Amino acid sequence: MYIAVIAVLLLSSAQGQDVNSLARYVETYITxxxxxxxxxxxxxxLANQxxxxxxxxxxxxxxxxxxxxxxxxxxAFKGLAVLQKLQNDLGNDEPAVKSAAASAGMNLATPVYNDLVQYCGSGTAAVxxxxxxxxxxxxxxxxVDQVVQAINGVSANDWTICRNDLETYFFFIYYGY
Known part of the structure; x- marks a missing residue:
């Protein structure tokens, strides 16, 4: 889930003042x-990559x-602590949950990647x-819906664990979770 949300950061950014206002949006409504x-x-x-x-x-x-x-x-310390807590709380399901969330994130990011890469010739500001x-x-x-659905596909209990472990930093309430 954490990786999928971070991927959204690339998809929800713009250059200059826009990158700061949109970063504030991410900070207010996502994490x-x-x-x-x-x-x-x-x-x-991410745009440079x-x-x-x-x-x-x-x-x-x-x-x-x-x-x-x-x-x-x-x-970094807080992020790694959250990841460690997720690993511990998910136990044996952690690899499957990580894979399901990553797969859902990749499915959503692929068309966006294909759209954005065509702007690289004009520089990262254009991207x-x-x-x-x-x-x-x-x-x-x-x-969020697709990642939740993917995690629920592993186990509904796993989604509950993810939500509980991440709710301090991710604002699921804005998305009905």
Whole structure:
């Protein structure tokens, strides 16, 4: 779930002042784990990877490191603590839950990736500007719904665990969960 939400950060960013206002949107309506500035740094790093020729799978594979490289120690510590808690609480289901959430995130990110990569010739600013089209309640609702459904496909109890472990930092209430 955490990785799917971070992937949304790329999809809901724009350059300059827009990246900061949209980072504030993410911080207000999705998660307050990273700060506004950290969200903007993550979005820019992801756009740079996209325009450097990274595939969506490569971006996903490097996502945790990208996040760690672009947040401060406090945020990194909190994030890793949340991931550890999820691993412990999910127990043997953790790999299946992680895989289901990642698969749902990739399915939603693929058409967005294909859309955004075509703007790379105009630079990352153009990519981030185009990504602004995905910064809306409807798209984020779709992401959350699909990830929840995927986790429920493993076990409804697993979704309850994920929600309980993540609700301090992720605002599920805005999406009916």
């Amino acid at each position: 307050d784990l990273p700060t506004t500035n950290e969200i903007a740094k993550i979005a820019n790093a 996209l325009c450097s020729g990274a595939t969506l799978q490569q971006i996903a594979d490097n996502l945790q490191q990208t996040v760690v490289n672009n947040v401060g120690g406090t945020t 981030l500007s185009a990504a602004n089209n995905y910064a809306n309640q409807q798209y984020i609702q779709q992401v």
